[in-house]
Amino acid sequence: MSTTAEITHHPLQVAKRLEKFKPTSFTQISMLTIKHGAINLCRGYPNFDGPEFVKEAAIRAIRDGNNQYARGFGVPDLNIAIAERFKKDTGLIVDPDKEITVTTGCKEAIAATVLGLINPGDEVILFSPLYDSYNVILSVAGANIKSITLHPPDFAVPIEELKSTISKNTRVILINTPHNPTGKMFTREEVNTIASLCIENDVLVFSDEVYDKLAFDMEHISIASLPGMFERTVTMNSLGKSFSLTGWKIGWVIAPAHLTWGVRQAHTFITFSVSNPLQCGAVAALRAPDSYFVELKRDYITKRAILVEGLKSVGFKVLPSNGTFFLLADHTPFGLENDVLFCEYLIKEIGVAAIPSSVFYLNPEEGKNLVRFTFCKDEETLKEAVERMKKLKK
Amino acid sequence: MRRVEQHKWDCKFFMFGNWNEWYLAQGYGGNATSFVQVRQQRQWQPPQRGWLKCNVDADFHNGETITSRGLCIRYDTGQLIYARGFSSLLLCNLVAKRLEKFRPTIFTQMSMLAIKHEAISLGQGCPNFDGPEFVKEAAIQAIRDGKNQYPRGYGVPDLNVAIAERFKKDTGLIVDPDNEVTVTTGCTEAIAATVLGLINPGDEVILFAPFYDSYNATLSMAGANIKSITLCPPDFAVPIEELKSNISKNTRAILINTPHNPTGKIFTREELNTIASLCIENDVLVFTDEVYDKLAFDMEHISIASLPGMFERTVTMNSLGKSFSLTGWKVGWAIAPPHLTWGLRLAHTFINFSTANPLQCGAVAALRAPDSYFVELKKDYIAKRAILVEGLKSVGFKVFPSNGTFFVLADHTPFGMENDVVFCKYLTKEIGVAAIPSSVFYFNPEEGKNLVRFAFCKDEETIKAAIERMKKKLKK
Numbered sequence: 001m002s003t004t005a006e007i008t009h010h011p012l013q014v015a016k017r018l019e020k021f022k023p024t025s026f027t028q029i030s031m032l033t034i035k036h037g038a039i040n041l042c043r044g045y046p047n048f049d050g051p052e053f054v055k056e057a058a059i060r061a062i063r064d065g066n067n068q069y070a071r072g073f074g075v076p077d078l079n080i081a082i083a084e085r086f087k088k089d090t091g092l093i094v095d096p097d098k099e100i101t102v103t104t105g106c107k108e109a110i111a112a113t114v115l116g117l118i119n120p121g122d123e124v125i126l127f128s129p130l131y132d133s134y135n136v137i138l139s140v141a142g143a144n145i146k147s148i149t150l151h152p153p154d155f156a157v158p159i160e161e162l163k164s165t166i167s168k169n170t171r172v173i174l175i176n177t178p179h180n181p182t183g184k185m186f187t188r189e190e191v192n193t194i195a196s197l198c199i200e201n202d203v204l205v206f207s208d209e210v211y212d213k214l215a216f217d218m219e220h221i222s223i224a225s226l227p228g229m230f231e232r233t234v235t236m237n238s239l240g241k242s243f244s245l246t247g248w249k250i251g252w253v254i255a256p257a258h259l260t261w262g263v264r265q266a267h268t269f270i271t272f273s274v275s276n277p278l279q280c281g282a283v284a285a286l287r288a289p290d291s292y293f294v295e296l297k298r299d300y301i302t303k304r305a306i307l308v309e310g311l312k313s314v315g316f317k318v319l320p321s322n323g324t325f326f327l328l329a330d331h332t333p334f335g336l337e338n339d340v341l342f343c344e345y346l347i348k349e350i351g352v353a354a355i356p357s358s359v360f361y362l363n364p365e366e367g368k369n370l371v372r373f374t375f376c377k378d379e380e381t382l383k384e385a386v387e388r389m390k391k392l393k394k
Numbered sequence: 395m396r397r398v399e400q401h402k403w404d405c406k407f408f409m410f411g412n413w414n415e416w417y418l419a420q421g422y423g424g425n426a427t428s429f430v431q432v433r434q435q436r437q438w439q440p441p442q443r444g445w446l447k448c449n450v451d452a453d454f455h456n457g458e459t460i461t462s463r464g465l466c467i468r469y470d471t472g473q474l475i476y477a478r479g480f481s482s483l484l485l486c487n488l489v490a491k492r493l494e495k496f497r498p499t500i501f502t503q504m505s506m507l508a509i510k511h512e513a514i515s516l517g518q519g520c521p522n523f524d525g526p527e528f529v530k531e532a533a534i535q536a537i538r539d540g541k542n543q544y545p546r547g548y549g550v551p552d553l554n555v556a557i558a559e560r561f562k563k564d565t566g567l568i569v570d571p572d573n574e575v576t577v578t579t580g581c582t583e584a585i586a587a588t589v590l591g592l593i594n595p596g597d598e599v600i601l602f603a604p605f606y607d608s609y610n611a612t613l614s615m616a617g618a619n620i621k622s623i624t625l626c627p628p629d630f631a632v633p634i635e636e637l638k639s640n641i642s643k644n645t646r647a648i649l650i651n652t653p654h655n656p657t658g659k660i661f662t663r664e665e666l667n668t669i670a671s672l673c674i675e676n677d678v679l680v681f682t683d684e685v686y687d688k689l690a691f692d693m694e695h696i697s698i699a700s701l702p703g704m705f706e707r708t709v710t711m712n713s714l715g716k717s718f719s720l721t722g723w724k725v726g727w728a729i730a731p732p733h734l735t736w737g738l739r740l741a742h743t744f745i746n747f748s749t750a751n752p753l754q755c756g757a758v759a760a761l762r763a764p765d766s767y768f769v770e771l772k773k774d775y776i777a778k779r780a781i782l783v784e785g786l787k788s789v790g791f792k793v794f795p796s797n798g799t800f801f802v803l804a805d806h807t808p809f810g811m812e813n814d815v816v817f818c819k820y821l822t823k824e825i826g827v828a829a830i831p832s833s834v835f836y837f838n839p840e841e842g843k844n845l846v847r848f849a850f851c852k853d854e855e856t857i858k859a860a861i862e863r864m865k866k867k868l869k870k
Contacts, residue, residue, distance in 0.1 A: 011732050012735035012736040013592060013734055015590065015591055015616070015741075018741060018744070021744075045544045055537050058752075059534045062533055065524040065724045067524055067721075068520040068521060068721045069721045069722050070621075070722050104579050104583075105746075108745060115490065115615065119642060119807075137744050140590070140744065165463045174701065200510060245543075246542075247543045247545055247750065247751030247752070249749065265489050265493040266490075268496075268611075268842075269586060270583060270586045271582050271586070271746065272582045272608070273724065275579075275724050275753055277722065278750055278753070282835050290721070317476075369743050
């Protein structure tokens, strides 16, 4: 009995809160990429594997029978390892059981934080361009979004605009540092300014720091570590980018108890708990020796150099990227009308896939000159992509 | 975070002296780490019992309980007159309104109590034995083979295919793996995605009580208008007349769970046919949670989606955990026609995006398990159920028939305790066995106060040991 035979045409159904959103454009680009056999420099996941010692820890956990429901807010040992790592990185001492919540990747960290703490009508400030999830989940929660654009070439925070936008009516400011898609890292000065404005206006900060270990040209600063900030900050992070295990979906939220409460309430009803054996693997990861992180940075700096030099030699105007494994490049020297058309051309005719950066802007016009490349690929792949792009004519 | 909380306590004192004397009310308020002293002077005419309100201004954290104690001291002599007064308050108002009324689930509290008293846990629904080797090895192989990056958002392709094959085997329905199957992080996320993706604020949804507690919370998060219909012992049959009078063209969805947690009821063909015809008549969707479908012992499990006219209006949810004793892997799925899959996938994309890659690969092996695996699983559980049911009866419980799941409801009233929560705490502390008070599964807790839920997803030794403890110490 086939279902398709029975079904007459039905209009697609979706709740109002999600009506205006489509499946992300990543899916479409991915499909085009596969269809044309293009080299994938668009999606933010490596084409190489995570470290053996982390994989083996998860395998051991499966063999040892750590396969039943984990404690809702995290396997105890993982919460401790996260707290230890956070102390090492920021100097802050947090309570593993009261101030750390493990989530299904940073994606769920964001969803739980927003659904758990944001009421309809709450004013939230975002910096554009931005990872597209933020906008969607904030809309689902009914937030009133105010966006501040970061402009090339250095994507500096426009301080005056921020000062005039933030007020006592602002509930939250959301930051992402190191920043996707620009590769910008918020400077100490910018972070200090944001902090003092938040304290002055009693504003919360949601800080997405998944790329903290991919901070190349300057120190990563967790805003929670600034004076007066821990009590108003939700810091989110995950395993995937630092350990090349994006498919394990292990993330976490660090926040003072009075904010953790709301996050945990939402998390309880979204997934309740996170995969047990992979959390055990994450424990080993978070206790990695310093040499692991030194090696990781060195590798990525090399990869970045290959891509940046390559793109420049081909004719792109490459914008500086200080962190993450992304960079933005201006495609206008090649004479195509906008970023979407350029990316389609690049996939079909040149055989390389990048993401049109208009998807990261609330106003797509602002991104039409830029495309995002990723360099979380092995060196061969990056070199081959550069070779293919030599075919591009200015 | 500084916060001002108002506490009041009752001060009673005896007659001393004349009414012009001053009495000092003094108190302490705060949490475990920061107590502050509050003071207020009052002139009272003794004997008097009065409420004294004081503001406690200190650093509090959300989720903490603040307690305060009050005493009255006669001002001139410093004589303690009478001390009385206690209040406590749980702070949690930084949570978004949509979740305000929910507290940590009972499972967390009872688990902690069980650990503290070293009780044998027959409470939470997860096995104390492991999943099958062939499934574990498949996941291990996937990790080794590098399946560690983001999988396709709605599921590893091979898993969607395996889910469709299994669904066809079980129900006869042929579904499109890519357009009608969505993999989620456990059935909990299947429910969250289905509800957030398809339910608007104000939509009327019918639930059967007792129910798994996350349905209520998730529906409330979506702003649904929930109508609950109670299933009553001894057989928890669906009250057809009540259902007919509750369902209407205003109803958006009806949520069913079969086999049913916590009663162990399996919805009969007759009940499902009735629900189906009412849904078709009133154009109502069905969200059906079938995670225990492989633990259907005394009668056939029926997927309502397989009834005529039903696939196009049904979201069928399931997961790996219960059937394969791998509850901690959190691999679930939702099967629905494309026009409903659309909404639930959109929600899934923005709350989780994708589910752990290597564990999905393990799930492929599980779903292709030979029939013998499921036959063995049922046989094992039937044996465990017998041990528990006979044991509970011999101890003195009134046990209700459970046809499926690994839960059984029992009436604890022969033991003379006030209600199910009191009974469960007593059972945990004094007898050393943990069960779940079933009032948590009802909108109106009163309806569940006579019942407690036991789980038999434990090895036989453990169940026998629990029965022994109860035989020894539980007195009628």
